[in-house]
Amino acid sequence: MAAGRELGIIGLGKMGGNMAERLRQGGIQVVGFDFSAEAVKRLTDAGSTGVSSLEDLVKNLSAPRAIWLMVPAGKPVDDTIAKLKPLMQKGDIFIDGGNSNYKDSQRRYHELEAEGFKFVDVGTSGGVWGLKEGYSMMIGGEEPVVESLRPIFEALAPGKDLGWGYMGPAGAGHFVKMVHNGIEYGMMQAYAEGFSIMGQKKELNLDLEKIAQVWRYGSVVRSWLLDLTADALKKDPGLEDLEAYVEDSGEGRWTVMEAIDLNISAPVITESLIRRIRSREENNFTDRMLAIMRNAFGGHAVKKD
Structure with a gap:
């Protein structure tokens, strides 16, 4: 199955879980992984495929694979990518849908490109209401790669051509x-x-x-x-x-x-x-300093505990 018609998701918390459900409703085959067995069970019960390891996640996706990371910004993103790379193959796509710094996204793009992988950064807004309202997505990366993922973005967005768009090269999505x-x-x-x-x-x-x-x-x-x-x-x-x-x-x-x-x-x-x-x-020192200065130069009253 083409990468645009199936998606692996890492991180099935409130937002990631809701995104998985919206994708399922939009006809996208979802394979999800989370360290929480309960979150994986919720995904499976909803009709998608939940797995208990990154190895199983990759095995359940056909090449070229697309894997969406919904993990905290910074080191967790780098660590997750590092664990996935040995399991994946050239041409596979990493999608960072979290709140990463755009400079990190630019760096990750160049590092992954040098190894034959693809990287897309997606600034995602919608929070816990995304399942019902759809998600606003600001997307950076190589435009042909983004276009290959169009069915995924259309399924997640408020409308087929509403609320999402290609912003520019790698990092542009997270910058916007x-x-x-x-x-x-x-x-x-x-x-x-x-x-x-x-x-x-x-x-x-x-x-x-x-x-x-x-x-x-x-x-x-x-x-x-x-x-x-x-x-x-x-x-x-x-x-x-x-x-x-x-x-x-x-x-x-x-x-x-x-x-x-x-x-x-x-x-x-x-x-x-x-x-x-x-x-x-707590016990704001700045405001206490202001109060004592006003008292010192003007004799203004101060309140004491």
């Missing part, structure tokens, strides 16, 4: 996804600040969930992100069950560093990243 996530940081920060301002205007007794619902239709700030925000506020209007601690996957940092390297001013993305980092500081 990096900037995509940087923009996402800024959008999320703006929504968070706006709703915080409205929530603090106590005398107006504003209903934040109702406002989000109104903004979803006709407003210039409507978005899928706002849809998700409205749903979250409906479930927990005061967000009382949450800790004010925000992680980042790394792509916002890479976007900021790239902007600096390119002499591009990106204050919104940069500040949104800094706010995320600040959310993790």
Whole structure:
């Protein structure tokens, strides 16, 4: 069977498992591997082929093979590729669908090309909603190789010709996804600040969930992100069950560093990243320093524990 009609997937977590199911529904034969026996069983129960080793994964795919890696960025990607290479043959395709740094993707492309393999980087957006809504995919690599995988991308995308596209040479897919996530940081920060301002205007007794619902239709700030925000506020209007601690996957940092390297001013993305980092500081020393300086030069009051 041609590589575009079957796919091996390594990493069957929430996103990888959902992708496998969407592919199956789209007529793509899926062979999946995960270290979790439960995840492999879920895949098998859904009608695809689950295997318990990389050797079995490769054996169950016909040449030229295409294997999609959904593993954490960095060393896990390199380690997985290193384990797969002795099992595969020239012309087989490695697809990195995770959040890798585009520079790593460029390096992997050149290393694999020298050994006769193909490499495609796919910046993938859609998260846990991808099974229902489809995935947005930003793809880098050799265009003929990407074209050979078209049935896979069409099955995963929101529509046959919607939500996915060839971005350019190796690394381009992950570069565009990096900037995509940087923009996402800024959008999320703006929504968070706006709703915080409205929530603090106590005398107006504003209903934040109702406002989000109104903004979803006709407003210039409507978005899928706002849809998700409205749903979250409906479930927990005061967000009382949450800790004010925000992680980042790394792509916002890479976007900021790239902007600096390119002499591009990106204050919104940069500040949104800094706010995320600040959310993790316990007993914030920076703010305590600011308070004591204000007290020192102006006699302004400070609060003590």
